[in-house]
Structure formats: C-alpha cells, structure tokens
Amino acid sequence: MSIYVGNLSYEVTEDDLNSVFAEYGTVKRVNLPNDRETGRPRGFAFVEMQTEDQENAAIEALDGAEWMGRDLKVNKAKPREDNRGGGGGGRPGGNRGGGYGNSSRGNDRRGDY
Template sequence: MGKKLYVGNINYRTSAEALESVFSEFGTVESISMVSDKYTGKFRGFSFVKMASEVEAKTAMENIDSQELDGRQLRVSMAIEKGPKKNREGQNL
C-alpha cells in the first residue's frame, strides 16, 4: 500500500511532471495531486505525492526535503490522513 507525502513551498510554475521526475529517483510515484484554489483554479503552492511504499516515501522525504526546485526550497513531510468529515453534532457525514 502506498504512502502519501505533503510537498510544500512549490514554485507556482513547477509542473506535476517536474515533481514526478524528482520523486521517481527514489521509487515508484503512484500519483501526484497539485492542489488548486477551488474558486480561482490557481495552483496553491503545495502538492501530495503518493509513493508505492512507505520505505520509498521515507527515502524520498529524507532526500528531497530542503532541496531546491525551480528556485524554491521544497518542504516534504508525511501527509496527515484526514478522518471522515463530521457535522456540527460530531456525527460522520
């Protein structure tokens, strides 16, 4: 089962292909989600990269965190998995 990484401080001009190229040096990239603003559609400067295994994710994180890509120093950490959404009464939606 794959492991998801949070990648922050990404240059707004950086493409998903460029990120995949960097991360694929450390394992199999299963998916890349470039997060955009839901109202403007503009890229928000962070992404989620899913690696094929936890070992590959940890290796990528250790090697890519603080490295420069397109003039910006990337911030890479394990993504925090969200639980189910809840309504105001605390019930699952």
Template sequence: MNIYVGNLPFSITDADLRETFSRFGEVSQVNLISDKFTGESKGFGFVEMANNSQADAAIKGLNGTDMKGRNITVNQAKPKTDAPRGGGFGGGGGGGGGRRY
C-alpha cells in the first residue's frame, strides 16, 4: 500500500521516515518529495508498505502525531490521475476596434 505523509518538517530524511514507519511493519520504499530546482524538501512524501494491515496500522497510529514539532498527516495515497489541473483561461480575443484607414 502506498501511504501519503504530509506536513513533514523540512529537516526530515528518508531514514527518519523509514525508521518511524518500520515500527508498524516492513517498509518497501520511502520517497520524500523535493523541489527540482533547489533540492529542498516540499514537506511531504510517500511510504510504501507491502502488507496492507501493517500499512493501515501505521496510518491509524501516526496520523496527527508530532514529528519534530509538526503534526503530520498520514493517509492512503490516492492514485495519480491524468486529468488536467483546471485553471487557465480560454482563448484570446481580438484587440480593440478603432477605425482603420
């Protein structure tokens, strides 16, 4: 099961996250998300656990708990969708009228 972990302190490391979740079972993978330009943490990441019951226990046991001064959010990750992100504006429009000679 893939688990979303949010509101992480920016100083957290993969090893810290792995250690925290391994108290509930085997951690397959840890992926902290960082800014591609600065390399700094974005404050969230994903933890993958092979056993769903252990993952559920980790979600229940860690959601809302304090990690280095921040209450973290832990829940089952939602699958990424290819839907457009909305926003943006429709096509342009012509410029002002005025007379053309």
C-alpha cells in the first residue's frame, strides 16, 4: 500500500518528502511525478512506508498540516484506474463509428438503439 500526498508545493523534492515521512518510520519509496511538458512536479506524490502502522501514523499527523506554505492532503492511495481506454464518443456503448450523423447510413438510426 502507499500514501497519496496532494497539494504539494511545486518546489518540493523527493528528498524533502523522504525527510518529512521518515519522522514516522522507514520510507521505502517516494514517487514524485513530473509533468511531461514542463518537467516540473505535478503537485502530488506517492510515499511507501515499511509498515501499515507507519503509514497510518504519517497520514494522521500530516493530513491537513501546513508544509511549504500549502495545506497537505494525505491519505491512502487508491488503486490506479486504467484511463487509457479508447473512445466512446460520449454515447453509451462506445460506438464511435456509425450512428448519428454518419452519411453512409443516412437517417436510419435503428442500429444505434
């Protein structure tokens, strides 16, 4: 399991996070994602601690705490959702082709229901 740390200053480093969370136990890993275009931190991170008790202590102490001028949002990380899915076009069934406005089918919409 890991901890989600949100509302971070864009100036924060992995070493900064490691130092803060080390007060609550052994830090196994810090992941500070960077924006692909700017290379700057994205304002959130994930921290893995040695034990669940250490994670809980860090969450309890740091959630809502002010750090580097920001009020932190610290909680258990949720499993990552796969957001790479294609299409859908906003209609149920995810049918991007055919359907409304497709000149090859004219006004016959029976296949869309």
